[in-house]
Amino acid sequence: MMRGRWSLLGILAALALALVAPGLLEPYFVGILTRVLIFAIFAMGLNLIMGYTGLPSLGQAAYLATGAYTVGILVKKVGIGFLPASVAGVGMAGLLAAAFGLIALRARGASFLMITLALTQAVWAIAFTWRSLTGGDDGFPSVGRPDLGFLPWSLTDTRVFYYFVLVFLVLAVAVFYTIVRSPYGLALQGTRDNELRMRSLGYNTWMLQYVAFIIAALFAGLAGVLYAFHVGAIAPGWAGVTPSAEALLMVIIGGPGTVVGPLVGAGMIISVSEVANIFTQRWMMVLGATYIVVILFAPDGIVGRLKRLMPRRQTA
Amino acid sequence: MKVLSADKLSKSFGGLQALRSVDLEIEAGECRAIIGPNGAGKTTLFHLLSGTLPTSSGTILFQGEDITRSPCHVRAMKGLARTFQITSLFPSLTTMQNVILAVQAVHGSKFVMHRPATSSQQTMDRVQQVLEEGGLWNKRNVPVRYLSYGEQRQLEVMLALAGQPKVLLLDEPTAGLSEAERGTMTSLFRDLRGKVTIVLVSHDIDVAFAVADGISVLHMGELLTEGTPAAVRQDARVSQIYLGDESESAHA
Ligand SMILES: Nc1ncnc2c1ncn2[C@@H]1O[C@H](COP(=O)(O)OP(=O)(O)OP(=O)(O)O)[C@@H](O)[C@H]1O
Ligand SMILES: [Mg+2]
Numbered sequence: 001m002m003r004g005r006w007s008l009l010g011i012l013a014a015l016a017l018a019l020v021a022p023g024l025l026e027p028y029f030v031g032i033l034t035r036v037l038i039f040a041i042f043a044m045g046l047n048l049i050m051g052y053t054g055l056p057s058l059g060q061a062a063y064l065a066t067g068a069y070t071v072g073i074l075v076k077k078v079g080i081g082f083l084p085a086s087v088a089g090v091g092m093a094g095l096l097a098a099a100f101g102l103i104a105l106r107a108r109g110a111s112f113l114m115i116t117l118a119l120t121q122a123v124w125a126i127a128f129t130w131r132s133l134t135g136g137d138d139g140f141p142s143v144g145r146p147d148l149g150f151l152p153w154s155l156t157d158t159r160v161f162y163y164f165v166l167v168f169l170v171l172a173v174a175v176f177y178t179i180v181r182s183p184y185g186l187a188l189q190g191t192r193d194n195e196l197r198m199r200s201l202g203y204n205t206w207m208l209q210y211v212a213f214i215i216a217a218l219f220a221g222l223a224g225v226l227y228a229f230h231v232g233a234i235a236p237g238w239a240g241v242t243p244s245a246e247a248l249l250m251v252i253i254g255g256p257g258t259v260v261g262p263l264v265g266a267g268m269i270i271s272v273s274e275v276a277n278i279f280t281q282r283w284m285m286v287l288g289a290t291y292i293v294v295i296l297f298a299p300d301g302i303v304g305r306l307k308r309l310m311p312r313r314q315t316a
Numbered sequence: 317m318k319v320l321s322a323d324k325l326s327k328s329f330g331g332l333q334a335l336r337s338v339d340l341e342i343e344a345g346e347c348r349a350i351i352g353p354n355g356a357g358k359t360t361l362f363h364l365l366s367g368t369l370p371t372s373s374g375t376i377l378f379q380g381e382d383i384t385r386s387p388c389h390v391r392a393m394k395g396l397a398r399t400f401q402i403t404s405l406f407p408s409l410t411t412m413q414n415v416i417l418a419v420q421a422v423h424g425s426k427f428v429m430h431r432p433a434t435s436s437q438q439t440m441d442r443v444q445q446v447l448e449e450g451g452l453w454n455k456r457n458v459p460v461r462y463l464s465y466g467e468q469r470q471l472e473v474m475l476a477l478a479g480q481p482k483v484l485l486l487d488e489p490t491a492g493l494s495e496a497e498r499g500t501m502t503s504l505f506r507d508l509r510g511k512v513t514i515v516l517v518s519h520d521i522d523v524a525f526a527v528a529d530g531i532s533v534l535h536m537g538e539l540l541t542e543g544t545p546a547a548v549r550q551d552a553r554v555s556q557i558y559l560g561d562e563s564e565s566a567h568a
């Protein structure tokens with residue numbers, strides 16, 4: 001059987017599972033699953049710049065928090081509708097990346113990692129200190145969830161909200177898949193492999209990376225908007241190191257440069273930390289151990305490892 | 317008509333003067349070889365001409381236009397292509413994806429996101445042509461890190477040719493190749509003569525003399541001499557830097 005057919009089967013099976021899961025699980029677990037879906041979108045954005053373009057960022061939390069705070073502030077403080085507020089949340093994340101990208105993309109490798117981290121800290125500082133707008137340390141309360149209008153379901157229902165997020169995940173995967181297979185997506189992979197040669201072939205690699213940086217932030221912004229609806233309150237910690245580091249782990253463990261890797265990674269990291277949470281306070285240590293095991297036995301991630309096990313597609 | 321020229325081109329790396337006031341004039345359609353011993357500055361000259369390194373002083377004209385300060389990718393889009401002495405490919409991508417990257421650059425689809433890279437008939441026709449001419453069609457789905465060294469060198473040149481450049485800068489294309497592979501490559505360059513302007517850097521003087529109309533000799537960052545292959549072959553200074561004083565006296 002060819003790899004293409006295996007992947008299709010796998011995706012259909014995963015989708016079927018995702019569709020029936022809420023019916024089989026307690027609402028508490030449906031909530032955890034919803035978080036997996038949201039973080040899968042978040043990690044997918046990071047994967048575009050990290051796995052496909054070769055820019056590992058520790059600053060994606062800045063855009064997650066921007067999406068979340070923007071939608072919260074616009075809905076609660078300005079009083080505009082959920083739909084325009086959500087669009088604005090995603091857009092603000094993209095705008096912020098358009099500004100931060102000008103600074104961060106002067107660096108590569110470890111310095112890029114540090115600069116993106118530093119920029120995130122700036123967002124965290126704003127969220128923390130501008131109490132009148134964000135609620136500071138107390139958090140931004142009661143964001144609420146949108147009303148689906150003419151549809152007969154309410155998003156306050158845990159299961160309905162899960163399906164709502166699932167729709168966005170499927171859309172995000174479709175967009176992501178289209179991008180990475182496109183001429184632009186191939187150009188990103190070329191830039192990851194060999195930036196100098198790309199320039200010699202006529203590519204403005206800076207611009208390729210800059211656009212990817214913004215697209216990644218749009219994914220993070222969408223995740224932030226959905227996460228604000230999911231949790232119902234926003235904390236400055238959303239712009240902290242933890243969400244960025246989690247996304248990084250999800251991509252590394254799932255498989256950078258693969259479409260489904262970050263989805264698998266999100267599932268792994270969140271379930272491992274949830275389970276570890278029950279038995280021990282030191283779930284961070286358990287995560288660290290998981291990381292080491294995966295790096296030792298599957299250095300290009302779980303999905304990367306599976307791909308190697310599959311027979312290569314033969315073309316006559 | 318001059319297509320590419322350098323005027324008093326210099327480059328220093330810290331205290332090291334790698335190129336000193338080099339003048340170069342390349343005629344359209346010409347095949348020029350640049351020879352010189354290790355460290356003469358040949359690769360540095362290519363870096364300056366192609367824009368992969370900034371020039372310290374001097375001017376570069378391409379088709380009459382000053383490109384001294386143009387970024388590398390702008391020069392490439394104007395039709396100035398180059399290869400690298402140390403093979404420079406996209407190792408995790410397949411042979412075909414490597415060639416698609418080279419072709420789609422000139423077909424103007426670099427930022428197209430809504431359709432697969434393989435969906436443009438125009439691009440794929442050219443990709444197939446390049447792969448067949450280069451004898452790598454059978455290897456099109458192999459990631460290039462699994463190609464043999466000879467095949468990688470071949471692809472190195474194919475990527476530069478794929479975009480149908482006006483001027484092709486080739487840096488040691490035959491380095492490390494077997495006798496047979498060198499023969500194939502040399503005949504490829506002969507076929508290209510007249511179709512594209514070629515500037516060829518080569519250690520291998522035999523390849524240079526076999527294909528070039530004119531030869532420029534670089535030595536310690538300076539242009540030592542320039543002329544037809546026959547004239548350069550006769551030049552005592554050239555045999556001296558290549559063969560040393562010993563054979564110089566033996567010839568005398
Ligand atoms: N990036 C660099 N930094 C410092 N010195 C450099 C750099 N690149 C080249 N050089 C030095 O400049 C001089 C010319 O080097 P260049 O690579 O141009 O020589 P070359 O003629 O291509 O030699 P070869 O035949 O070995 O390829 C050498 O002394 C080299 O050590
Ligand atoms: Mg050299």
